[in-house]
Amino acid sequence: MEPVKPSAWAAFRQSVTRFQKEKVAPALALRNSLGVAIPLVVGAAAGSILSGVAVSTGALNVAFADSSDPYLQRARQMLRASVLVSIAACVGALSASHHGVASVVSTLWAFAAGMLVALSTAAADIGVISLVVMVVFQAQPLTPAQALNAGLLAFAGGLLQTALSVALWPLRRYDPERRVLSDLYLELSRAVESPIHSSAAPPASAQSTQAQLALSAPGQLSIQAERYRSLLSQAERIRLSLLALSTLVRRIREEAGGRSVSESLEESFAISSRLLSSIGNLLMGEPAPVGPILTELQALAEKLRQPKPDWPPPVAAIAKDARSQMDALAGQFRSALDLASHSTPEGVAEFEHEQSKRPWSLQLSGTLAKLRANLSLQSAACRHAVRLAACVAVGEALSWSLGWHRTYWIPMTVAIVLKPDFTATFSRGVLRLVGTLVGILLTTALFLVLRPSAGIEVALIALLMFVLRCYGPANYGILVTAVTALVVTLISLAGMTQGAFPADVMTARAVNTIVGGGIALLAYAIWPTWERTQISEAIAEALDGYRNYFHAVKEGYLHPETSMSEELDRTRVAGRLARSNLEASIDRLSSEPGASAETLSLLGAMLASSHRLAHAMMALEAGLAQTNPTPAREEFRSLANHIELTLYSLAHALRGSPLVRADLPDLREDHHALLAAGDSAIERHALVNVETDRMTNSLNTLSEEVLRWIAR
Numbered sequence: 001m002e003p004v005k006p007s008a009w010a011a012f013r014q015s016v017t018r019f020q021k022e023k024v025a026p027a028l029a030l031r032n033s034l035g036v037a038i039p040l041v042v043g044a045a046a047g048s049i050l051s052g053v054a055v056s057t058g059a060l061n062v063a064f065a066d067s068s069d070p071y072l073q074r075a076r077q078m079l080r081a082s083v084l085v086s087i088a089a090c091v092g093a094l095s096a097s098h099h100g101v102a103s104v105v106s107t108l109w110a111f112a113a114g115m116l117v118a119l120s121t122a123a124a125d126i127g128v129i130s131l132v133v134m135v136v137f138q139a140q141p142l143t144p145a146q147a148l149n150a151g152l153l154a155f156a157g158g159l160l161q162t163a164l165s166v167a168l169w170p171l172r173r174y175d176p177e178r179r180v181l182s183d184l185y186l187e188l189s190r191a192v193e194s195p196i197h198s199s200a201a202p203p204a205s206a207q208s209t210q211a212q213l214a215l216s217a218p219g220q221l222s223i224q225a226e227r228y229r230s231l232l233s234q235a236e237r238i239r240l241s242l243l244a245l246s247t248l249v250r251r252i253r254e255e256a257g258g259r260s261v262s263e264s265l266e267e268s269f270a271i272s273s274r275l276l277s278s279i280g281n282l283l284m285g286e287p288a289p290v291g292p293i294l295t296e297l298q299a300l301a302e303k304l305r306q307p308k309p310d311w312p313p314p315v316a317a318i319a320k321d322a323r324s325q326m327d328a329l330a331g332q333f334r335s336a337l338d339l340a341s342h343s344t345p346e347g348v349a350e351f352e353h354e355q356s357k358r359p360w361s362l363q364l365s366g367t368l369a370k371l372r373a374n375l376s377l378q379s380a381a382c383r384h385a386v387r388l389a390a391c392v393a394v395g396e397a398l399s400w401s402l403g404w405h406r407t408y409w410i411p412m413t414v415a416i417v418l419k420p421d422f423t424a425t426f427s428r429g430v431l432r433l434v435g436t437l438v439g440i441l442l443t444t445a446l447f448l449v450l451r452p453s454a455g456i457e458v459a460l461i462a463l464l465m466f467v468l469r470c471y472g473p474a475n476y477g478i479l480v481t482a483v484t485a486l487v488v489t490l491i492s493l494a495g496m497t498q499g500a501f502p503a504d505v506m507t508a509r510a511v512n513t514i515v516g517g518g519i520a521l522l523a524y525a526i527w528p529t530w531e532r533t534q535i536s537e538a539i540a541e542a543l544d545g546y547r548n549y550f551h552a553v554k555e556g557y558l559h560p561e562t563s564m565s566e567e568l569d570r571t572r573v574a575g576r577l578a579r580s581n582l583e584a585s586i587d588r589l590s591s592e593p594g595a596s597a598e599t600l601s602l603l604g605a606m607l608a609s610s611h612r613l614a615h616a617m618m619a620l621e622a623g624l625a626q627t628n629p630t631p632a633r634e635e636f637r638s639l640a641n642h643i644e645l646t647l648y649s650l651a652h653a654l655r656g657s658p659l660v661r662a663d664l665p666d667l668r669e670d671h672h673a674l675l676a677a678g679d680s681a682i683e684r685h686a687l688v689n690v691e692t693d694r695m696t697n698s699l700n701t702l703s704e705e706v707l708r709w710i711a712r
Helices: 008-022 026-046 049-063 071-095 099-118 121-137 144-168 175-191 205-214 223-253 259-283 291-305 313-341 345-356 367-373 380-401 409-417 422-450 454-471 476-498 503-526 535-558 565-590 597-626 634-654 667-676 683-710
Strands: none
Touching (some): 026 454, 049 144, 049 454, 049 476, 099 367, 175 223, 223 683, 291 313, 380 503, 409 503, 476 503, 535 683, 667 683
């Protein structure tokens, strides 16, 4: 059944909203403009404008790898792009004189670029950039020495752009996100200092809404973004737990003999207020000791665990419910405190340092392992890679056989337009055609009216680069218009030394862009995909992958005498494949018409919870090799079985089976029984206690989110 498409007005409003959210900061656009303009100025001053254009071209392409990520991460990404662009320039120039070799090389390169979708959007962008550079340099055969020189000049441009990016970017990117979350936790702290009335709005509703809006941008799949979404999710769970406790307070006041229970519950609100305040302050870089406060909350829960003889049955029952809520609160606070402590710049550095100590095969973002896991037609990334390689091969064949001018724009357009999802490919195809024509008309008018000199052209290139980088990410039509005008102006500037005029460049670009865009659109007309019909299955497959992986980890603890290394490797790779498929699915869904902010926010929360679950599982696997074997506790077997059952039940519910919250096991009670069993001084027991607590909290959160998803 075809999905209902939004009205034109709704689509326009959605486009405006995304434009406002996604446009790049002017500081980033300014430094990218400088990176492109400086080589041109230096080249003109030195009398070598062609060398300046080559360096500027490298800076132009590497600029697309620039971002607002932390300094070290951004520098690594831009350096990788610089190396890849320089290699692409050399390979393209060397293979240009042999049509068959050039077609094979570009097809293989296209497949590799498509596979990078499995890693991240940034990696995929670098792959496409390098593919475009290689296709462009295949248009002009060069000697080995000339090809090496072109690659080195492009690399120099990338280094210049990287240096400007590292030198000018602010030190702290995530201050706004931390501030809005801090406001939410601090407001919750103030709200629970006084009794919560059922007739009033839930506490901190305005702050919660602001946090939802601040963290609802699609496509943010970095560890930091997930951490903030998890903090928001924990705040919501804490708020619900406190509301449930307030209901229990009212009930206990109505029962005779429940005074001590009522006092304990009221004291828990004061303790929760202090913990919430500590989390809010911690997010803004003001650490506070929280261990003793958590101990107080846990001690209150223990007081309710032992009913007194004078408690009537209703009071004992309410006390049991209250103790369960307080146990859950303690787990939620531990999770929130852990997340908040790693959300400051210092905490991020500490987290990355700790993650780097793990074997590469156990790191959640293991690049090679993730690519290996996606080398299957079951992978969305692999299917996109095959589709991209086939379309580039067709574009290459046409470019060599038609005999037109500058036909390298055919495969280049295919590489730029073709994306893993139908909507983005279609919108990019149309916008690229319109943007190219507008850019050509704009440039033609400028050349005919202004007859610009070299100095004016350099200034125009800098201005176009600013528009391209500042507003291009928010609207592809703006990006294509600016790119077209910029490329034509660059070619004109390079051609000044040879007396060339770019009129033929404009015509050739328009014709070949239409052909390349048509190939990409035809590919998706033959094989269309609507992601909204597949997202539930993608979530279910990810949960199945986690369940199978955890089963192998569990067996390693239950049977330490048996080697589980092969099974662990197999299930870990399968889990990575399912997770990367889910990430790609969410990314594609975010660009489809009709994808609401509420849907994307809930998907982001589920993804963040599942990632925290995976981290805990991997920490347990690492413990198999890092701790001395000891007999597993029977309570661990029970908790582990219930974790598997929960994941199984959630996956089947996503596939249509009925499920209610009461059908799921009480993981928190299982975990409490685990804590009471065995010697916590034993290293392996201590590790299992900590990591299963993280798993219990993450899986409880994920269960609530999945139930909300299937109830939509």
